[in-house]
Amino acid sequence: ELLTSDDVTEPTRNIILAAWQSFNASGRVADYAPETAESALHEAERWAACVQAIEAGKLQIRRYCYVKRALA
Numbered sequence: 001e002l003l004t005s006d007d008v009t010e011p012t013r014n015i016i017l018a019a020w021q022s023f024n025a026s027g028r029v030a031d032y033a034p035e036t037a038e039s040a041l042h043e044a045e046r047w048a049a050c051v052q053a054i055e056a057g058k059l060q061i062r063r064y065c066y067v068k069r070a071l072a
Contacts, residue, residue: 003065012061013054016047 023029029037053059 001067001069003067004063005065006063007060008063009054009059009061013051016051020044020047 029040032040050059054061
């Protein structure tokens, strides 16, 4: 039985943006080995695509709460 279905798209978008801004501000990428920095760049591009999809209305993040009924 579905108890709740919450749209958490906007808070999740804000968390993603804040996390990447914090990561970028820390300057850590400059200290990484080149292959690690490249991996971080690819990850940032992937998350940027998710944010773009959210902002375009093509991606929505929802939280569901279900209760499993006992089998009789």
